[in-house]
Amino acid sequence: MSATVMIVDDAVFMRNILRAIITDKGYTVVAEAASGIEAMKILHDQNPDIVILDIILPDANGLDLLESILTVRPQAKVVICSSISQEPIIKKALDHGAKAFIQKPFTPEKVLAALESLEA
Amino acid sequence: MDMSPYRDLFVSESRNHLATFNALIVQLEDNVFDRAAVDEMFRHAHSLKGMAATMQFDAVTAVAHRMEDLLGRVRSEEIAFCPALADLLLEGSDLLSGMVSAIENGEVPQSDAASLIERLAAFTPGPPESPELPPADADPESMAVDSPPGKSLFRQSDSFNSIRVKTETLDRLVNITGELITTRHRLMDRARRHAGQALDEPLHQLSTLLRELREEVFKSRMLPFAVVADRFPRLVRDLARKQGKEVSLQIEGKEIELDRGILEAITEPLVHILRNAVDHGMEKPDARVAAGKPPGGVVTVTVARDKDHVDITVADDGRGMDPHRLAQKAVEKGILTPAQAYNISRQAALMLVCVPGFTTAVAVSDVSGRGVGMDVVRTAVHVLGGTLAIESETGRGSRFILRLPISVSIIHALLVECGKLTLAFPVNTVSRTIELRRGDIFEEDGRKVFALEGRHIALKSLNRLLRQPLAQRTGPIVPTVVSETGGAMAGLVTDRFLRQEEIFVKPLGIPLSRMKNLTGGTITGDGRIVFVVDASTLV
Numbered sequence: 001m002s003a004t005v006m007i008v009d010d011a012v013f014m015r016n017i018l019r020a021i022i023t024d025k026g027y028t029v030v031a032e033a034a035s036g037i038e039a040m041k042i043l044h045d046q047n048p049d050i051v052i053l054d055i056i057l058p059d060a061n062g063l064d065l066l067e068s069i070l071t072v073r074p075q076a077k078v079v080i081c082s083s084i085s086q087e088p089i090i091k092k093a094l095d096h097g098a099k100a101f102i103q104k105p106f107t108p109e110k111v112l113a114a115l116e117s118l119e120a
Numbered sequence: 121m122d123m124s125p126y127r128d129l130f131v132s133e134s135r136n137h138l139a140t141f142n143a144l145i146v147q148l149e150d151n152v153f154d155r156a157a158v159d160e161m162f163r164h165a166h167s168l169k170g171m172a173a174t175m176q177f178d179a180v181t182a183v184a185h186r187m188e189d190l191l192g193r194v195r196s197e198e199i200a201f202c203p204a205l206a207d208l209l210l211e212g213s214d215l216l217s218g219m220v221s222a223i224e225n226g227e228v229p230q231s232d233a234a235s236l237i238e239r240l241a242a243f244t245p246g247p248p249e250s251p252e253l254p255p256a257d258a259d260p261e262s263m264a265v266d267s268p269p270g271k272s273l274f275r276q277s278d279s280f281n282s283i284r285v286k287t288e289t290l291d292r293l294v295n296i297t298g299e300l301i302t303t304r305h306r307l308m309d310r311a312r313r314h315a316g317q318a319l320d321e322p323l324h325q326l327s328t329l330l331r332e333l334r335e336e337v338f339k340s341r342m343l344p345f346a347v348v349a350d351r352f353p354r355l356v357r358d359l360a361r362k363q364g365k366e367v368s369l370q371i372e373g374k375e376i377e378l379d380r381g382i383l384e385a386i387t388e389p390l391v392h393i394l395r396n397a398v399d400h401g402m403e404k405p406d407a408r409v410a411a412g413k414p415p416g417g418v419v420t421v422t423v424a425r426d427k428d429h430v431d432i433t434v435a436d437d438g439r440g441m442d443p444h445r446l447a448q449k450a451v452e453k454g455i456l457t458p459a460q461a462y463n464i465s466r467q468a469a470l471m472l473v474c475v476p477g478f479t480t481a482v483a484v485s486d487v488s489g490r491g492v493g494m495d496v497v498r499t500a501v502h503v504l505g506g507t508l509a510i511e512s513e514t515g516r517g518s519r520f521i522l523r524l525p526i527s528v529s530i531i532h533a534l535l536v537e538c539g540k541l542t543l544a545f546p547v548n549t550v551s552r553t554i555e556l557r558r559g560d561i562f563e564e565d566g567r568k569v570f571a572l573e574g575r576h577i578a579l580k581s582l583n584r585l586l587r588q589p590l591a592q593r594t595g596p597i598v599p600t601v602v603s604e605t606g607g608a609m610a611g612l613v614t615d616r617f618l619r620q621e622e623i624f625v626k627p628l629g630i631p632l633s634r635m636k637n638l639t640g641g642t643i644t645g646d647g648r649i650v651f652v653v654d655a656s657t658l659v
Binding site for chain 2: 010011012013014016017056058083104105106
């Protein structure tokens with residue numbers, strides 16, 4: 001499989017680790033963004049299959065960004081990645097169109113399981 | 121998954137977070153209603169916690185988590201920001217800093233943070249002293265943090281416009297560029313001799329390109345002064361609090377970029393001058409008021425750039441220094457004769473504070489005043505090829521002005537003694553050093569050689585090549601530097617090996633730059649001039 005992925009997280013550290021985990025398993029990271037603005041700019045030209053999105057970003061409201069992403073790229077499968085563990089928020093994100101949720105701190109297994117669940 | 125490749129990144133990212141965190145604490149103390157700052161601090165603690173958890177550094181995660189919780193309580197206005205809270209957060213930040221350093225050294229971070237964790241969790245503010253805050257519309261379930269743009273200290277995005285490069289790599293780039301330039305000189309020499317003017321045009325092109333390369337490489341070594349200055353507010357705050365003084369610090373020109381080597385070298389000197397400004401220079405609030413000044417003192421650090429130098433000025437509005445009293449003290453200490461003290465200029469009198477062992481502090485505080493500080497500062501500035509000037513007015517304050525060159529090369533060098541000179545061999549031109557014995561040296565085809573790993577290497581006298589007096593050999597040992605450059609190898613006999621050192625190299629100006637065998641000079645810590653040798657012209 002070579003599903004294309006965009007990673008959105010403001011921490012270089014997190015992006016690096018996520019990238020390492022998924023490229024190991026054959027996913028292709030086609031873009032990375034550190035802010036909502038960057039993410040939207042990239043989506044203007046690129047159409048990744050999957051978007052891994054940290055919903056705590058310094059310049060954007062997570063839910064609003066999720067909606068914007070799905071407006072521009074409705075086929076994108078968005079995976080929310082966050083350290084927020086409260087059920088209501090996870091439910092809200094899924095209601096708004098996110099397809100899966102990865103809890104931080106994550107293990108490689110958790111990340112890959114979430115990505116695999118997208119194929120179902 | 122093996123996390124060790126991410127350790128370096130963890131360390132550098134953590135340091136960034138902690139540095140900004142500290143700056144925000146001090147900023148918040150000036151304005152406790154700064155919601156954006158609180159939000160930012162929360163985010164930094166949150167990010168640190170996340171990274172530490174991913175790396176499974178449980179001790180770090182635990183502390184960061186508590187600090188995040190505490191900041192969460194400030195965000196939701198359950199508690200207000202106050203000095204006691206600031207102290208607690210700073211303690212947490214220091215502890216985290218120590219843990220990060222341990223991680224950097226490959227150790228497991230200490231988890232003796234139990235007491236701090238308890239205090240963080242149990243923190244309750246003292247009696248309320250601040251007026252009511254404006255009502256908050258913070259939704260505890262909100263997933264995002266709103267912050268007014270432009271006020272945030274947070275690095276907006278770690279985007280792809282910049283990449284991280286190891287500083288050793290940059291140092292090597294500088295060295296290679298230096299060698300390229302030297303090699304170009306030799307090329308031009310040979311070209312003129314063998315080909316007349318035929319090669320002039322491409323060589324001229326080469327010169328221009330090398331000049332550009334040199335400039336770009338130097339620029340890549342530049343960092344903003346903020347890198348050094350970011351720790352100053354905290355330093356001044358802690359000192360002032362300890363001594364019961366009120367001091368505010370202003371920094372101008374934080375964004376001005378300086379060579380990394382220079383920044384590294386002036387950090388401690390600047391810290392020392394700042395300490396002096398608060399410790400000696402600043403009066404306590406009631407003394408200031410009695411003198412007709414505002415109770416709080418101001419220390420400013422200003423950075424200003426000119427075409428070929430940069431001025432860093434540390435100024436305070438404290439009690440100033442009295443040149444007469446300084447001269448008097450110098451006489452008491454036997455540094456000056458009474459006659460000298462009588463005739464000494466104001467400038468020279470102020471510079472007396474740089475004489476080793478000189479101090480006018482009445483009591484030696486634990487911070488400064490031991491008399492070992494300012495002379496080290498002055499030497500550090502001179503080693504960089506800069507100058508130090510001191511201005512002061514009794515009762516009004518003092519100014520310390522460091523004037524430094526814009527760029528410096530740092531090389532690792534082997535220092536040797538040769539006749540009357542101390543010389544520096546860049547280590548990348550030194551294959552090894554050998555202590556030869558007379559029996560190792562023999563003649564071959566009319567020249568002296570010695571055997572090394574099966575080869576016969578030519579032996580030359582450095583003293584003779586540089587026209588220095590020959591040493592009287594007292595023992596059987598012949599110290600030899602084996603140098604290989606440009607494909608040729610030779611042993612250079614010298615008087616004595618001294619040591620290896622990292623030196624700041626200044627290019628030689630005219631007329632010294634015309635000397636064939638030297639590529640630069642430096643001043644060592646004890647004030648001696650050392651020339652850097654161009655091994656390729658000797659081998």
